[in-house]
Amino acid sequence: MKIKDFFRKALIKTDEILCPKHFTCNICGKEIFDGGDFCEECLKTLYVNNGIICQNCGRATNIPTNRCYSCSGEWAVDKARSAFLYEDGAEKLIKSLKYGKKRYIAEIIAPYLKVVYIKYLFAPDIITFVPMTDKKKRKRGFNQAELIALNLSKEVGVMCKDLLVKTKDTEEQKNLDRKSRQENLLSCFKVKDKTAVKGKKILLIDDVLTTGATAHAVSKVLKKAGSESVYLLTVASVQKRLI
Numbered sequence: 001m002k003i004k005d006f007f008r009k010a011l012i013k014t015d016e017i018l019c020p021k022h023f024t025c026n027i028c029g030k031e032i033f034d035g036g037d038f039c040e041e042c043l044k045t046l047y048v049n050n051g052i053i054c055q056n057c058g059r060a061t062n063i064p065t066n067r068c069y070s071c072s073g074e075w076a077v078d079k080a081r082s083a084f085l086y087e088d089g090a091e092k093l094i095k096s097l098k099y100g101k102k103r104y105i106a107e108i109i110a111p112y113l114k115v116v117y118i119k120y121l122f123a124p125d126i127i128t129f130v131p132m133t134d135k136k137k138r139k140r141g142f143n144q145a146e147l148i149a150l151n152l153s154k155e156v157g158v159m160c161k162d163l164l165v166k167t168k169d170t171e172e173q174k175n176l177d178r179k180s181r182q183e184n185l186l187s188c189f190k191v192k193d194k195t196a197v198k199g200k201k202i203l204l205i206d207d208v209l210t211t212g213a214t215a216h217a218v219s220k221v222l223k224k225a226g227s228e229s230v231y232l233l234t235v236a237s238v239q240k241r242l243i
């Protein structure tokens with residue numbers, strides 16, 4: 001070993017001893033000494049959605065199926081997948097991004113989505129995200145789906161485009177019946193520029209797949225504007241009833 005290298009290595013070692021790097025768990029905030037995104041206890045509460053899933057909506061199921069109970073109705077999404085089950089650790093992580101306003105969580109989440117992206121051979125032309133109304137975005141200060149989409153875009157090298165607008169908040173439809181609610185939801189989303197989506201395979205990003213009604217409405221609007229297919233990738237998914 002050259003003398004120069006010896007001193008360089010010795011200096012790095014000294015730096016590690018005198019100024020140890022501090023890592024904290026992104027779920028509970030506890031200090032972790034050997035690096036990583038989460039502490040051992042929290043890692044155990046992050047349920048990776050890598051068991052048996054519904055081939056359509058990507059939710060965890062008990063038996064292999066092409067359509068589960070949760071996505072049995074009309075659903076305009078061509079294929080959906082999610083990285084985690086929306087329970088314990090993943091729920092806390094998403095909530096601290098959204099309500100704790102910890103924007104950096106989007107960057108931490110992106111590599112986990114990349115694993116799913118590669119595993120299921122998503123090959124979109126464009127990545128986009130479920131939009132928020134201007135009012136809600138102003139209130140929160142950011143759109144978490146947009147932050148996740150931008151970080152995934154960097155990870156996989158596919159362009160992220162802001163393709164949609166949301167014109168009114170979904171909470172405004174509490175008094176409507178199921179059918180009117182679906183129609184109202186559809187009227188909430190608009191495509192900004194139809195030429196940007198025509199003939200394109202689009203990957204839609206959202207934080208959580210719950211009922212799937214929003215993803216359906218957005219996909220329908222994108223397809224009406226001419227997109228060839230719409231895939232959905234979410235950080236986590238909710239399983240309403242196992243089949």
Ligand SMILES: [Zn+2]
Nearest residue numbers: 025028039042
């Ligand atoms: Zn932890």
Ligand SMILES: [Zn+2]
Nearest residue numbers: 054057068071
């Ligand atoms: Zn399903």
